[in-house]
Amino acid sequence: xxxxxxxxxxxxxxxxxxxxxxxxxxxxxxxxxxxxxxxxxxxxxxxxxxxxxxxxxxxxxxxxxxxxxxxxxxxxxxxxxxxxxxxxxxxxxxxxxxxxxxxxxxxxxxxxxxxxxxxxxxxxxxxxxxxxxxxxxxxxxxxxxxxxxxxxxxxxxxxxxxxxxxxxxxxxxxxxxxxxxxxxxxxxxxxxxxxxxxxxxxxxxxxxxxxxxxxxxxxxxxxxxxxxxxxxxxxxxxxxxxxxxxxxxxxxxxxxxxxxxxxxx
Amino acid sequence: xxxxxxxxxxxxxxxxxxxxxxxxxxxxxxxxxxxxxxxxxxxxxxxxxxxxxxxxxxxxxxxxxxxxxxxxxxxxxxxxxxxxxxxxxxxxxxxxxxxxxxxxxxxxxxxxxxxxxxxxxxxxxxxxxxxxxxxxxxxxxxxxxxxxxxxxxxxxxxxxxxxxxxxxxxxxxxxxxxxxxxxxxxxxxxxxxxxxxxxxxxxxxxxxxxxxxxxxxxxxxxxxxxxxxxxxxxxxxxxxxxxxxxxxxxxxxxxxxxxxxxxxxxxxxxxxxxxxxxxxxxxxxxxxxxxxxxxxxxxxxxxxxxxxxxxxxxxxxxxxxxxxxxxxxxxxxxxxxxxxxxxxxxxxxxxxxxxxxxxxxxxxxxxxxxxxxxxxxxxxxxxxxxxxxxxxxxxxxxxxxxxxxxxxxxxxxxxxxxxxxxxxxxxxxxxxxxxxxxxxxxxxxxxxxxxxxxxxxxxxxxxxxxxxxxxxxxxxxxxxxxxxxxxxxxxxxxxxxxxxxxxxxxxxxxxxxxxxxxxxxxx
Numbered sequence: 001x002x003x004x005x006x007x008x009x010x011x012x013x014x015x016x017x018x019x020x021x022x023x024x025x026x027x028x029x030x031x032x033x034x035x036x037x038x039x040x041x042x043x044x045x046x047x048x049x050x051x052x053x054x055x056x057x058x059x060x061x062x063x064x065x066x067x068x069x070x071x072x073x074x075x076x077x078x079x080x081x082x083x084x085x086x087x088x089x090x091x092x093x094x095x096x097x098x099x100x101x102x103x104x105x106x107x108x109x110x111x112x113x114x115x116x117x118x119x120x121x122x123x124x125x126x127x128x129x130x131x132x133x134x135x136x137x138x139x140x141x142x143x144x145x146x147x148x149x150x151x152x153x154x155x156x157x158x159x160x161x162x163x164x165x166x167x168x169x170x171x172x173x174x175x176x177x178x179x180x181x182x183x184x185x186x187x188x189x190x191x192x193x194x195x196x197x198x199x200x201x202x203x204x205x206x207x208x209x210x211x212x213x214x215x216x217x218x219x220x221x222x223x224x225x226x227x228x229x230x231x232x233x234x235x236x237x238x239x240x241x242x243x244x245x246x247x248x249x250x251x252x253x254x255x256x257x258x259x260x261x262x263x264x265x
Numbered sequence: 266x267x268x269x270x271x272x273x274x275x276x277x278x279x280x281x282x283x284x285x286x287x288x289x290x291x292x293x294x295x296x297x298x299x300x301x302x303x304x305x306x307x308x309x310x311x312x313x314x315x316x317x318x319x320x321x322x323x324x325x326x327x328x329x330x331x332x333x334x335x336x337x338x339x340x341x342x343x344x345x346x347x348x349x350x351x352x353x354x355x356x357x358x359x360x361x362x363x364x365x366x367x368x369x370x371x372x373x374x375x376x377x378x379x380x381x382x383x384x385x386x387x388x389x390x391x392x393x394x395x396x397x398x399x400x401x402x403x404x405x406x407x408x409x410x411x412x413x414x415x416x417x418x419x420x421x422x423x424x425x426x427x428x429x430x431x432x433x434x435x436x437x438x439x440x441x442x443x444x445x446x447x448x449x450x451x452x453x454x455x456x457x458x459x460x461x462x463x464x465x466x467x468x469x470x471x472x473x474x475x476x477x478x479x480x481x482x483x484x485x486x487x488x489x490x491x492x493x494x495x496x497x498x499x500x501x502x503x504x505x506x507x508x509x510x511x512x513x514x515x516x517x518x519x520x521x522x523x524x525x526x527x528x529x530x531x532x533x534x535x536x537x538x539x540x541x542x543x544x545x546x547x548x549x550x551x552x553x554x555x556x557x558x559x560x561x562x563x564x565x566x567x568x569x570x571x572x573x574x575x576x577x578x579x580x581x582x583x584x585x586x587x588x589x590x591x592x593x594x595x596x597x598x599x600x601x602x603x604x605x606x607x608x609x610x611x612x613x614x615x616x617x618x619x620x621x622x623x624x625x626x627x628x629x630x631x632x633x634x635x636x637x638x639x640x641x642x643x644x645x646x647x648x649x650x651x652x653x654x655x656x657x658x659x660x661x662x663x664x665x666x667x668x669x670x671x672x673x674x675x676x677x678x679x680x681x682x683x684x685x686x687x688x689x690x691x692x693x694x695x696x697x698x699x700x701x702x703x704x705x706x707x708x709x710x711x712x713x714x715x716x717x718x719x720x721x722x723x724x725x726x727x728x729x730x731x732x733x734x735x736x737x738x739x740x741x742x743x744x745x746x747x748x749x750x751x752x753x754x755x756x757x758x759x760x761x762x763x764x765x766x767x768x769x770x771x772x773x774x775x776x777x778x779x780x781x782x783x784x785x786x787x788x
Contacts, residue, residue: 166630167638167646170688172615173593174650174695175623184649188640 012260019257027073035067038224047239057240059233068224069246073254075219076226079140080206086144088198091151092190096182099159116149122211129217143208147201151194158193162186199262203255210251226251277349279444279476280307280330285343287325299325301500309443312470312477314487314508317497318710323480327446330478331370332360348443365392369437373448378433379421385432386417393439409435410465427458434466447479451486455580456737457781463489482710484527488512496520526715528740530767530783535722537747543571543606545699545731546592550601553591561587563755569699572729576746578739578778584755585735589701593628627692628701633681633708636688643687644672651694661690666720682713693724699731718745739782743767751775
């Protein structure tokens, strides 16, 4: 919807879909590509600059940065997909339920949502992962439920607006049951509105998980993960800047491409 | 047909379009002609009306005249000259100088044209300048019929629709423009208020002598105000001439359709149905309270007979829509009784009603953009609750003048008229005994309205359901229904056969409604 983007709307889709396609291919195919193992250490080649053997050089333990960077999106993407799924489903469920039920149920659910929105996400995540460890299942659940609050809010107001729409009234007049009106009239239209929010959340969750890894509470070594790679290599970035630049570029291009996708909507 | 202001003989016209073509370009760089070789000359002091359906290009024409040109429009060729200046080629500074003092535009949406957090006084100060005297402002407000200092301190939400339109008019006139452009000046107002606003515009114009261009979809509005009328269709001016001549002896085929589509008080478009004694709705002493303490309907007594067509008229806020909503069960009955013909109590909540009762009462609503689920195809919308088969849906669509290829369409691929037809088809698939129509054609062009009403008359005759129609357009009701109910402030003030109510109204309120309507229809 941004006018400055619209001017370049000719090239933008190519860039967006090209970047997303490349990221998807790399994430899916990384284990099958003829790359060096991500955890193979070479004590004879520590912190090497780029060369024919090591395209992006090596890190402080002599591991191939190129291989690690290509593998580094996989943990965050798995978590982001799982957590976004959880946040979308639970958010829409809570929001639609609040709007449909009304009364004290609406009031109670809305206050819970307000409470969730007031919590500082990252600090809560730090607490959770320091209590429960770096279990990807727990992290996905925690991220998913935390990010469900804004979705619930949008879903609630959208459902309320939809209930007053004429086609929903007609469905009631034609004898539609509450369930069939929910699945037939409300949810498809709620999804059209919430979709943008969900897509944006995917990028936030991606960044949140990388931030956790950076702080040492997301992915654990020796897993190749962008946030963790940045954290491990920042002391050596003067020796081989690519150690930090490569994972940052990967994360940034992925997030920007997904947000570009939303802008096109 | 140019009428010069008698005091200033000026050779340059106040507005001139010479061979103007404009295209709209969308994101995929496809272009579509929106104005096609428009030539139009308006002299000082002249009043010209421009009529046409939606998408005919009339609003674009008006915007060009005011020098408003949005980024997706492309001027293919031609020149627009406003009081001798090419506003489209002018710099921003030049345009700002001209705007307001030479040409002024009153935009269509009176709800949005005033800034919500500014008082009327602030609006004037922004337009005329800080140093303006209150007496001067009171004078210009009085000129448009708003007398009293209280109006200066009011915020937009404290003004009625008619008052807002008058304030906009006063703002537009504040810097004494030579040309006033009006975009649909009455479309958001009740007929009576609209007529009064038009009378004010006419009076002020006679005193001040500015030229006036009034764009409207409604020939009735144009006929009240303009001496000369241009008819637009698909980006072209198809006919220009004296308003009376355009209305009484239209030359172009489109104008003929347009004129014949206007409902007229004394011209039936449907045979009256034979009156049966069996009732389908019986309502006694009905009262409906909505939103707190306001009584939308108060002690109403009426019946609807089998196969009968009943029209309900009244101003906005008279309770017309609330009555329909109560009959179909969307709004609870507060007191009194409401029964179906076989004695079923219609004050029962919707989800407790048996299927037989639910499907016997159907309703179609006003807004075509809201009548179908945007996420579903027509086939899905038609069959989801009626469980109609494909053949039934095809027959249903055909009965309202649509073919089966609409089954796979989505609402965004359909025009307003097509959407309303599909909504009517869906209601009919329930096989109702009574169909309630709430202003179903008010958002449609008059030609489309005429076609939809004709279709309705046909299906009503074959299927013989009772029809209750609510409309603000009295001529539309009078030309279509068997019996009329007149509502005012939630009370039934008059009811009877069309001929009796329209021919000799018993109540003075009904008489005034009919008079306003008669004024609007053709001179």
